[in-house]
Amino acid sequence: xxxxxxxxxxxxxxxxxxxxxxxxxxxxxxxxxxxxxxxxxxxxxxxxxxxxxxxxxxxxxxxxxxxxxxxxxxxxxxxxxxxxxxxxxxxxxxxxxxxxxxxxxxxx
Amino acid sequence: xxxxxxxxxxxxxxxxxxxxxxxxxxxxxxxxxxxxxxxxxxxxxxxxxxxxxxxxxxxxxxxxxxxxxxxxxxxxxxxxxxxxxxxxxxxxxxxxxxxxxxxxxxxxxxxxxxxxxxxx
Numbered sequence: 353x354x355x356x357x358x359x360x361x362x363x364x365x366x367x368x369x370x371x372x373x374x375x376x377x378x379x380x381x382x383x384x385x386x387x388x389x390x391x392x393x394x395x396x397x398x399x400x401x402x403x404x405x406x407x408x409x410x411x412x413x414x415x416x417x418x419x420x421x422x423x424x425x426x427x428x429x430x431x432x433x434x435x436x437x438x439x440x441x442x443x444x445x446x447x448x449x450x451x452x453x454x455x456x457x458x459x460x
Numbered sequence: 461x462x463x464x465x466x467x468x469x470x471x472x473x474x475x476x477x478x479x480x481x482x483x484x485x486x487x488x489x490x491x492x493x494x495x496x497x498x499x500x501x502x503x504x505x506x507x508x509x510x511x512x513x514x515x516x517x518x519x520x521x522x523x524x525x526x527x528x529x530x531x532x533x534x535x536x537x538x539x540x541x542x543x544x545x546x547x548x549x550x551x552x553x554x555x556x557x558x559x560x561x562x563x564x565x566x567x568x569x570x571x572x573x574x575x576x577x578x579x580x
Contacts, residue, residue, distance in 0.1 A: 386566035394573075398568055401561075407565075407568075439508075441567070443566055447509075451506055455507045
């Protein structure tokens with residue numbers, strides 16, 4: 353199975369900050385990567401697929417980049433509603449689909 | 461807009477079988493655009509894919525759970541179901557159902573999730 357890692361595991365930030373989360377795959381996955389946002393007590397929400405394609409309705413302050421093994425999720429100007437946990441997921445090689453362990457963004 | 465809703469018992473005894481159903485609304489489960497899947501999340505932990513099914517009935521499962529998992533589909537009710545046998549406390553989790561975009565294989569729509577606790 354392809355192993356996904358994320359860094360950092362958590363960090364604190366302020367509204368208005370530009371934040372970047374990194375996801376790394378244990379082997380190349382081309383651009384077969386999705387990003388999800390999860391708020392406490394809620395289901396994950398798809399933000400980005402194909403590494404850089406914004407899901408319909410997702411604010412443009414979210415962006416994704418990368419291919420192969422290294423990927424980033426960037427929030428250009430952090431809003432209060434963006435404090436959440438973010439997960440990456442590979443869909444290059446399955447079964448199984450695998451998720452990263454998550455990155456929690458909380459308020460500084 | 462597709463909507464998914466999980467249902468089933470919130471408490472299951474150890475060694476018994478966990479059974480959940482996901483009802484799809486706002487679209488047909490027989491759509492050629494989607495697979496349907498189950499994902500779980502133990503309290504305070506990350507996400508684990510359990511398995512997926514196409515409306516035709518073809519399935520694929522997480523190898524780590526394959527021996528205990530059965531996913532089925534009922535197109536007449538627009539539902540798909542999960543059975544997980546021989547459960548232990550380690551199977552305590554929030555269980556989500558989701559739609560999976562065919563060919564692309566990312567999870568586009570999610571149910572709200574249902575907590576299943578394994579305890580005697």
